[in-house]
Amino acid sequence: MKATFPLLGYDTYALKTFVEDLGGEVVLPPATSKKTLEAGVEASPELICMPFKITLGNFLEALDMGADTVFMAAGARKCRFGYYHYLQERALARSGRPFRLIPVSQYSPYAFLFRLMPVTFGVSPTRVIRSVAVMFYKAGLTHEFRALLNRRRALDFAGTERLKPRALELLEAARSTSEIRAARRSLRRLLGCNGSRPVLRVGLVGEIFFMIEQFANGDIEKELARLGVEVVFERSLLHHLRHLLHLDWSFYRSRRLARRYLRECPGGEALRTVGEAIHFVEHDRVDGIVHVYPFTCMPENIALEALQQLTEDTGVPVLSLSFDEHTSRTGLQTRLEAYVDMLRRRSRERSISRD
Ligand code: SF4
Incomplete structure (x- = not known):
């Protein structure tokens, strides 16, 4: 088996180690690029979310490099992510490349440990664990x-x-x-x-793929660091794995905090986005919140309203950035520079009023 899966920023290495540890050969797609996005966009339905297009581009490139088995996370609660693997399988079939797609249901840890992985790799559940x-x-x-x-x-x-x-x-x-x-x-x-x-710190919140994949978010952590700002974050593969095993206390904390602004879960990661933002403001004393999400993501658009309310209540500025295939890197840098200038001014004013 020559296995591939979507690139997930630095967390790609942990997934690669997992598959190799089970005896699979990994064919990683090349680093996500404009070419990857173009390939994904061309093969995708027009209005589908950006993570779908980018990951489909990853698969097409990996299959061209010799991969024959595609692993894709599946299963979602109140979100179209649940249909990704099904639609991607059809798009890949249309491309004429030979492959097999294995959907990995995120919300069935026991089936994953005791059935799917042992059968796929021909190993014992103990080895999988x-x-x-x-x-x-x-x-x-x-x-x-x-x-x-x-x-x-x-x-x-x-x-x-x-x-x-x-x-x-x-x-x-x-x-x-x-x-x-x-x-x-x-x-x-x-x-x-x-x-x-560093003098300035911001909290990064938003949709998980955009939180962890540098190409998707315009390498926002690097761009903010270039401006002298430290980015604090919570979302990563580590927290996601803990969440899937019901071991992530920070998820329960975020859900509790988010209730101040969102009584119901609007799907996706919205509760987490809002809860993390409140936590960063109240406990990490960040100077601002940066919110990243795909343009068509309904749950994050709802979270955006709640974050605006958070700014009104606390005075902490939120910069919400939506991304699609037309987002320009220069436009992103200009917005970040203006935002950081404003944070600097606020920080200076606060220290003068303290003296
Ligand atoms: S969370 Fe948003 S971007 Fe991700 S699949 Fe759901 S709707 Fe699309």
Whole structure:
């Protein structure tokens, strides 16, 4: 089997480790690019969400590189994500490439551990559980790497960019729990900041794919770091895996907090977006909230209204950025620069009024 799956930013490495640990060969698509998006857009229904188009582009490119088996997450609550794999299978079939698509239901952990993975890879459930544990551990390392990178880059952008390829090598190479432990120590040494903190911090919230895939969000964490802003975040593969196993306490916290503005769940990740924003404002004392989501995403458009209310109640500015295939990188940078200028002014005014 030559397996492929969508690229998920830095978290791609944890998924790759999981499949390889089960004995599969992984054919990763090339880094997502304009070409990937164009291929995905051409093969997709016009009004479908951006994550569908980007991941379909990933699959087309991976199949061209020799992959024969596509893994795609499936199952969603009150959201069209549940239909992604079905429509993508039809689009791939229309492309004439040979493949088999395996939908991985997100909300059936027991079927995943005891049936789907053992049957697909011809291994025992115990082996699957061990590989899931390693993936968890690696997802934790990736989460920490991203946090370290965001802080250090905001303090020393050019220096950290020089260190990043080495850090990514460490991340990718760690495949067992002992290697992951060693990589964690090395990453802390490489990217640690000795307690220094950037002057400005923002909380990143939004739809999960746009939170973790750098091409999709215009590499927003890097762009903000270039402007001297640290991005704090919660959403990552680590939290998503915990959530699927009902072990993510932060999800329950977000759901409770979000009730102040959203009584009902409008689907997708809206409750989480709003709850995380409130948490960042109240506990992490961020200077602003940046909200990223696909243009046609109904749940996040509803979350947007709630976030505007949050700004009215707390005074913390929210920058909501929707993305589609026409979003320009220059336009994004201009909006970020204007937003960060405003945050800087507010921060100066606050420190003057404190003195
Ligand atoms: S959360 Fe939004 S972008 Fe994602 S599948 Fe649902 S509607 Fe589409």
